[in-house]
Amino acid sequence: MPSAPISAQGSNPRAAHVVAGTAADDEDLIVGVVWQDSVASDGLEIAVLDDNDLQIAAQLVWPIPGKPTQTTFDDFLHTVPESGFQFFITVRDSTGRDVLQPHAFRVVLECPRPTELCQWSTRDGLYTNALAISESLMTALDTLEARRSANLLADALDEPLDLRGPVFSLAAQVDRLDRQRDLGNGCLCAWYHVSFETPGEQQKRKSGPGRISGDSGSEQVEAEGKGAIASAAGQVLHFPMSHKATVTGTSRQTLKISCRRIHGWIEATDLPLPPSPGRPYRAIRFPIFESCPDSCLGTFNSMAIVDYSLAARVLDPMSGSKPVAWAEVDGFLARYDGANQAQIDPWDDTLEWVAGDTQAEQSKAIRIPTEGFFVDHNIREMTTTLSGRVTVELKAEEAKAWSYATAELTDTWLLTRGQAACAIHPTRVAQLFTLTVPRCWIPDLGASVDCGEPLIEPWF
Numbered sequence: 001m002p003s004a005p006i007s008a009q010g011s012n013p014r015a016a017h018v019v020a021g022t023a024a025d026d027e028d029l030i031v032g033v034v035w036q037d038s039v040a041s042d043g044l045e046i047a048v049l050d051d052n053d054l055q056i057a058a059q060l061v062w063p064i065p066g067k068p069t070q071t072t073f074d075d076f077l078h079t080v081p082e083s084g085f086q087f088f089i090t091v092r093d094s095t096g097r098d099v100l101q102p103h104a105f106r107v108v109l110e111c112p113r114p115t116e117l118c119q120w121s122t123r124d125g126l127y128t129n130a131l132a133i134s135e136s137l138m139t140a141l142d143t144l145e146a147r148r149s150a151n152l153l154a155d156a157l158d159e160p161l162d163l164r165g166p167v168f169s170l171a172a173q174v175d176r177l178d179r180q181r182d183l184g185n186g187c188l189c190a191w192y193h194v195s196f197e198t199p200g201e202q203q204k205r206k207s208g209p210g211r212i213s214g215d216s217g218s219e220q221v222e223a224e225g226k227g228a229i230a231s232a233a234g235q236v237l238h239f240p241m242s243h244k245a246t247v248t249g250t251s252r253q254t255l256k257i258s259c260r261r262i263h264g265w266i267e268a269t270d271l272p273l274p275p276s277p278g279r280p281y282r283a284i285r286f287p288i289f290e291s292c293p294d295s296c297l298g299t300f301n302s303m304a305i306v307d308y309s310l311a312a313r314v315l316d317p318m319s320g321s322k323p324v325a326w327a328e329v330d331g332f333l334a335r336y337d338g339a340n341q342a343q344i345d346p347w348d349d350t351l352e353w354v355a356g357d358t359q360a361e362q363s364k365a366i367r368i369p370t371e372g373f374f375v376d377h378n379i380r381e382m383t384t385t386l387s388g389r390v391t392v393e394l395k396a397e398e399a400k401a402w403s404y405a406t407a408e409l410t411d412t413w414l415l416t417r418g419q420a421a422c423a424i425h426p427t428r429v430a431q432l433f434t435l436t437v438p439r440c441w442i443p444d445l446g447a448s449v450d451c452g453e454p455l456i457e458p459w460f
Contacts, residue, residue, distance in 0.1 A: 018435060019089050019103035020068055022122040027276070029076035029122070031089055033100070035063040044091050044099065046071050051086040051129065077120045078276065080107050081172035081284065086127065104433065106132060109165040111272065118165050118272045123195075125433040129425070130191035130255060130418075131173050137166035138194050138254070145291040152260070152289055164272055168284070171269070175285040178262075181424065187292035189259040191418055191428035196252045197227030212237060212459045218394075220245050221455045227251035227434045228306070228331065228388035231408035233455040235394065238402070242324070242395035248331075249388050249409070255416045255430050256381035257296050257423055264288040298420030300382040301373040304333045307411035308390075310351035311361035315402035315460050324395035325353040327407040331388040333368045337379040345369065353403070363410075373417075386414050404458050410436045 017039065020032035031046055040063075047058040057073050085107045091100035104127035111118040126132075133141075140156045140163060149155045153171055156163050177183065177190075208219030220234035222245050230247040266286040275281060312325035330348030347366050354360065376382060390407035414432040 017063070017091060017100050019100065019124075021124045022089070022105045024077055024107070024120040024122050025072070026274075027075050027077040027120065029057075029073040030070055031073070032068055032070045033061075033063070033091065034068045035065055037066040039063045039065050042094065044093055047090050047092060048073065048076070049088040049090065049102075051084050053088075056083060056087075077107060078279075080120065081169075081176065081271075081282075084176065085132065085169070085173065086129070088127075104431070109169045109271070109273075111162055111165040114162045117274050118168075119274075125435070126195055126431075127433075128193040128195075128428070128430040130193040130428040130430060131170060131177075132193050132195075133170050134163075134166040135194045135196050135254075136161055137163050137170065138192065138256070141258075148290075150263075150288075150290045152291070153287065168269075168271055171286050172271070172284045174262075174287045174289075177424075178285070178287070183262055183424070185261060185263055187259055187261050189257055189294070189296035189420070189423045191420075191423055191425060192256045192258055193428070193430045194254040194256075195430070195432050197225065197432070197434070198250050199225035199227075201226060211457070216241070217459075218243060219456055220392075222247045223455065225249050227432070228386045228412040229409050229434050229436050230388055230390045231406070231436070231455060232390045232392045233404075233406040233408075234392050235402065235404040235456060235458060236396040237459060238396060238400075240397050242393075244391065244393040246389060246391045248390075250385060251412055251414055251432055251434060252383065252385040253414060253416060253430050253432050254381060254383040255300065255418045255428065257294075257298055257418070257420055258380075259292050259294040259296055260289045261292040262287050262289045294380070296420055296422040297378045297380055298418045298423070300337075300376045300379065301415075301417040301419075302333075302335060302376075302382060302384045303373045303415050304368045304384070304386045305365055305411070305413040306331070306347065306368070306386070306388065306409060307363075307365045308349070309361070309363035309406070309408050309410055310349070311359070311404075311406045312351050312353040313359040313361075313404045313458065314353050315358075315400065322395065322397045323353070323401040323403040324393065325403040325405040326393045327351045327405045328391045329388070329407055329409060330391075331386065334385040334387070335374060335376065336383045336385070337376060338381050338383070339379070343374075345374075351407075353405075365411075382416060382418070384414060384416050386412055388412065402460055404456075404460075406455065408436065408455075 023030045089103040106123045203224045216238035218236040228249040228251045230249045232245040268283040269286040270281040308329045310327040314323040328350045332346045336342040388409045392405040
């Protein structure tokens, strides 16, 4: 695995420029970058690297200071799955120096409608060198193993839930692994990875006039996700008036050892993708495998980093008035090994306006645990859940009272590493990184179009 994603994103998630996200348009890859205000107008190169840190595509771009741009890599996804499913984006200047922290993303096969052909999509911030599968497929495989299925993937296709995308994605990964390692037909133990985030996409709610239209008013915005990312902001002015807003989000991933035996292959199975004019259907070797005695246990290291910002402000009040501006972030990191009670590690921070001051604000990162990693021994799976919550509370009384507060989880980074000498790859890593960046550069996604302006513009 390339060392850059862990060291760079873990120690300093914020970069001078930020990849807003990726998207798939048929077989084209779209990359959006938000440029810093001070970016030079000289040409820069956007490069896409594979999971071996080899460049497989690059384009020259001319950034727009303080604005997002999008770049299309034509026909990029036609090389999937031969080129793998895991990729990274970086940006280089004319000397070849990276000016952007590597941005991890995975290509995923999705089948949104039963009986219809599937399509490629991308998953930003996700890196794993384990076999990546969906939560629904992991559940189905566990159920089928309990029934002693002799053809797990084929039987998963017969489940009531449409699992074509996850099944063919896993089959392609196993096919690629066999071409690299010659898996044979013995009992093989491998690392599997599942990730899940709720909400899945950015959601935003706003109430109030937007700008004050009289002598009093209130305004608030609540935004969720993706995942544990959340933010809340509000302000109130004049008259006895108050409000409290709370928003939550969750990021979760599981790293698990499963032991299975491949006892055959279907040598050519077409992927359920639309045909490409003038090209043959893309086919993979489809593994026929079943579970085998599972005695492989591992050691797990896990940690999380949460970046946040808080602000609380008031208008210097008249004597006797009672403004309140209070912001809080809190949450927990939970670790569950599938057998024992979950271990909960909470975190929190609060910022409150203090009489005599007009403004207070802070931004920093919380690492969980404070030093090192959580270490869990002799287990076969670990589910790590990062939950975040933001709250603001405001109150304004009397004629001159005004209060304003914001609370925002700006970055979350979840890491799990598994080690087991009995696995085909002894060490595997999974990381889920989420950054607060509006995806307004792709209108079809229906996301906010504010492109990073403040949630609320204070009236004072």
